[in-house]
Amino acid sequence: MSAKKYVCNNAVIVCPLCTKPEGKLIVNSNVVKLQDKTWATVKDGKKPNLQFTGNCKKSDKSSVPCASLIAPDQWKNTGDILIQNNKALLDCSTIKCNYGGATISIKDDLQVTELPPMENLDVDSVTPDEQISKSIVSTELSK
Structure with a gap:
């Protein structure tokens, strides 16, 4: 079982009833950042947050854009951590479309799980001016 990850702005979301099933989750509920991206919370579950460019397969002849029909319920399977008093979304979070x-x-x-490669900085090594003692001296404090 893999660890759950928190969700960032522009995360890829999927609706099986959209003719173009992949959409984007737009975060506008807060300004708290995770890896330089705004952190998604349960408040990011409204029409403007769930952006799909396809049409809804449940509409007449699949002709109506999802953007106009989408009717989100509440996020489920959210995290315990609070971001500005709202639960954070996890990669396992889901939301039902009531339409x-x-x-x-x-x-x-x-969320990025690997650190980017670090640049090699050409820095001269530092050497002390005098010999550093290699022995450790222990002293006891008297009362």
Whole structure:
């Protein structure tokens, strides 16, 4: 079992009832950052936050854009940590669309798990002016 990760702004979300199933989660509930990206919370579960460019398969002939029909419920499987008094979203968090009945999930939380390579800084080594003692001296304090 892998560790759960927190979700960042522009995370990739998926709706199985959208003709273009991948969308973006836009965070606008706070200004707290995680890895230089705004941290997603339960407040990021409204129409403007869940952005899909396809049409809803539940609409007449799949002709109506998801953006106009999406009716998000509440986020489930959220984290315990609070960001400005709102629970943080996890990569396992889901939200139901009350229009189509589909569960929208997070495909890519955009959290980076590897550190970027560090530049090699050419720094001259530092040497002390005098010999450093290699023995450790212990002293006892008298009362």
